[in-house]
Amino acid sequence: MRTEVMVDQEITHVAAVLSSATFRNLSTQQPLDAMTRLERIAPAAAAGGARTMADVFNAAYATLRRDYRNEYVFKNAVVSSVVFGRHRPTTASAILELPVGASFADVAVFNGTSTVYEIKTDLDSFARLDSQVADYSTRVEFVNVVVSDARASAAERHVPAHVGLLALRRNGSFTQIRPPHSNRDRLRSDHIFGMLRRAEAECVVGAAALDTAGGPAERWEALRSAFAALDSTRAHSGAVTALRHRGMQAATVAAHADLPQSARALAYSAALSKTAGARLLKRMQQPIPPVWGD
Incomplete structure (x- = not known):
């Protein structure tokens, strides 16, 4: 009879496959950690019809949806x-x-x-x-x-x-x-500022607002003050543009046909370089090593 500890260990191995750490490591030249995690669940996935690395991800996701709906x-x-x-x-x-x-x-x-x-x-x-x-x-x-x-x-x-x-x-x-209600009347420019990287905030306020002497601390304070002085509608609109652009960096991998649907959120949680993304997508379509199916 399978013990509760054995079941918990299996779920832990399955959940480890669908993690940002595994996703990032699989995009590297030597993905030893990712391969170890995939190998642990590959026999069960292969028994269920999995043939490629992408299939193993999908099998892991199906298991979590059925037995352990984690975050x-x-x-x-x-x-x-x-x-x-x-x-x-x-x-x-x-x-x-x-x-x-x-x-x-x-x-x-x-x-x-x-x-x-x-x-x-x-x-x-x-x-x-x-x-x-x-x-x-x-x-x-x-x-x-x-x-x-x-x-x-x-x-x-x-x-x-x-x-x-x-x-x-x-x-x-x-x-x-x-449904949610709009927070337009609650938005605060000084609060929105904290969501942005420096270059993003600079694009929103414009170069003219940052024409100030002094060192990095003074320039940072000038940027913060200039952003806080913006109308909240403009601050929010600028932030949306900046953050949409930031998130789009993952779209090439997230929307690619070779990425399993089970890994879409991973693509948005671990933005990869163009080279790393191409490497990961190629690996997703590789067959499971025969020894893994034993």
Whole structure:
């Protein structure tokens, strides 16, 4: 009889395949760590019909969806439904774990506006939700909380009225419990500034606003002050453009036919160089070594 410890170990190995560390390592010239993780679950995947590395990723994802809906399952479902479903990867981009105030947005999507998806799996509490929503609401236009369908009723008691609520079904689709309301009146330019890299913020305010003497500290303060002085609508619009462009760097890999759909969120969580991305895509289509199927 299989013990609970054995099952837990198997799930741990499966979850390790669908991680940013494995994804990045698979794009390197010597992906020993990634290959070790893939090899651990390859026999079970091969028994289920897997033939390529991409098939192993898909098999791992199917196992998690069925037996252990961790945060990655939710993230990939959001990316697939929003970036590849509602929009297109050529018009919308995603950034995972984006620093937003003192919080990290699980999935942030940028197209003509900004939307954050805060995930609460069945293993998460709502203890930090108030502070997370406060961080998001002054920096992005729309905020959604994503839960499992079994937890939707309980979540409604914790989610503020202006925040949307989505429930993930077992089949991977979403039910919208309620839509989000715009945060346009809550946005603050000084808060939005903290989401951007220096070069991004400089593009938004323009060179003329940064004509100042002094060292790096003085120039940084001038940039921060100039951005904070912007109308919140302009600051938000500029940030959306900058962050959409940043997220688009992953689109070449994320939207490629050789990348399995199960790895879409990984592509947006681990932006790769052109060379590394090409190497990873090629490896995805390589056959599983015969010895792995034994």
